[in-house]
Amino acid sequence: MTHDYAATEAGETLVWPGGFFGYTGHGGLRESGDDISIVASDRPAVSAAVFTRSLFAGPAVVLSRRNAAGRQLRAVTTLAQNANVATGREGERNAAEVVRRVAGILGVPEGDVLIGSTGVIGRPLPMTTILPHFDRTAERGVEAFTAGPLDVARAMMTTDTRPKTAARTVGEARIVGVAKGVGMLEPDMATMLAYVFTDAELSPEDLDAALRGAVNRTFNCLSIDTDTSTSDTVAVLANGAAGPVDPALFAEALADLCLDLTLQMARDGEGATKLLRVTVGGARDHAQAKRVAKSVVNSPLVKTAVHGADPNWGRVLMAIGKNSDEIDIVPGDVTVRFGDIAVYPDEPEADTLDALVELMRRDEVDIVITLGLGTAEATVYGCDLSAGYIRVNADYTT
Template sequence: MDLYDEMPQPLGFQTLAGNIGIKDTSDDFACVFSAEPCAVSAMFSQNLFAGPSIKLSRQHMRQGQPRAVVVVSKNANVATGSEGMVNAVELTKRLAAKLHCAPNDILVASTGIIGRPYPMNKIRGFVDKLKPESADCDFSAVARAIMTTDTIPKHVFARVGDATIVGIAKGVGMIEPNMATMLGFFFTDAALAQPVLDSIFRRIVDSTFNCLSIDTDTSTSDTAAIFANGLAGAVPEDEFEVVLHRMALALVKKIARDGEGATKLLEVSVKGAHDNAQARRVAKAIVNSPLVKTAVHGADPNWGRVAMAIGKCEQDTGIEPARVRIAFDGLEVYPLQLGTSDLRRLSALMLGEHVRIAVHLGCGGSEATVWGCDLSARYVSINADYST
């Protein structure tokens, strides 16, 4: 169940990646397709401004049997009106002709700037020159091609029995998923029935990608999907779920570490909650607090900001401050009264690249862990100049 940086690719999958020329000379097109039909589970953004890519992919999940996904990066194709849907449909039709499949066998994803139509002349010229029959299998290239403001490609590999799983993701900003993740895709040659795969994937997304936040903003383009073509045969379902969970969590941490302007991974664990929803709500309040995030960035031992973040969960009236415990990397800061030497120790702990905050609410037996990052001046700089 170990994770690897390099290992054999899942059987039956091929990849395409290249530069359409949407923004610069870096790759901005990626496609992964299977030679065989797949069991697929997919989850999408719940943002009310979700783009044509989301709407079309939802439709294809209902009507087809997807065995391919295409990603256009550096252009979200969101808030582009009826033209945006027409262009998304044309993209899938042109690519389907190349892949010798039906258009509704393709999921489409887009990521990048909002409010600008696809440069369709460039897309047509690029897709028409594709040669899928000579495609290789390079998931590293796909991980690079789906990047926008990411600084590193994000991919993981693992094995379960005779089967291989590969996972890729992108995302560093506009990240507080409500149903899925920024863009995250898994491909495996394991054989699992679609209902089983769907149940497993939804549980995993809920406990990993839905526990990730960079800046509290839910993207208009979030998509998470898994494709299983079964060419390696059946695998133990419980073992598959354990390994896939580890892979998803590894991608979550890669995304959090690479958050726009981030210098530290922030992990918040809440125990002793009334239920899981309360645990996650309190943990998100902490990890999303700009004051907590900036304190972590500057290694400022102002632990009171964590207490503040817990306290602003005003609807959780069962939380009593007298029962709450707060600790940073094992150092309890509340309800103890810290002296000068304790505060220096706390500051030293916060200088690390991975800062862990643990809270016990004293309300029950439920718990949740969420991940995020610190907030630096560079986040402001990146997003102040994003479209220019």
């Protein structure tokens, strides 16, 4: 596996894997800027996808679950700024009509199109502007499909402050991912959309296993504010244009790419100024390690301490202690470090406090906990909690 592709706004050009092409345009979902995107393959692609388990999953998720069940897709389309959730039968009809229009533009079966919709909940899609937009796109045909991954990532944004892309290579095949998401980030999975496109040739079983393994280790280890979205979707399309690859190497590269996108989302969390990474080791099993780590990364008191560069390890102990069902955790066997500085059970010396504050002022803060029970470990990702988060969400629909 090599990491010879990197997407940056500053200049590097990121292109689609072989056989994929993209489109973005303005469909009236927001006042200005592209808000509709399509990424398609010139041939059938093996696919895998995972979705939110929210009881209020939107029509886009319901429809996409059905279309993804066949493990073959040709395209993904995304509508930004409007989640089309809690919109009743009208929302269902509108989502289906968007899929029908995209399939018509591409000349593919409707069942081969996956749809994502993200943004405000409870508002119908503005079909009076969306449908004319698709009519104009159909008239332009293939000439309209000139968008690269960075263009698509920008068109998917809602409260994101920057687009999120990543790429990896495996042998002759390339893997390119685009994502959006900065708030309501808590599995299952987030108010996030992440799409991965590759020209690797893989079986449906290997692709599905690789995606689920990657999601469990990355997107499902991400939390910004503990809230679970109605619209989150992660999908991967593999069209085989570059030929077969080693499934194990592909799974490793896919997980690495998903971690890259996960960290980008954590750093861009609504109002975030710092990346917070919590690792719990010495656990009975992975599930226990993840539960404890999530209780720390989700704690508002821990997050505000990180924001203020306050090395208040008592708040970390509080967050661990909330796991009252984990009766095998013994406080005297637990250790806590901020970065490489131990803070519990032995209180740091007075002259270490200045070093702790400097550590907490960094753009990335690591909290490392050892439970003293076993060998299992888990790392979760989040961010600090600032006044900026409140400002973004207090005025979200107004």
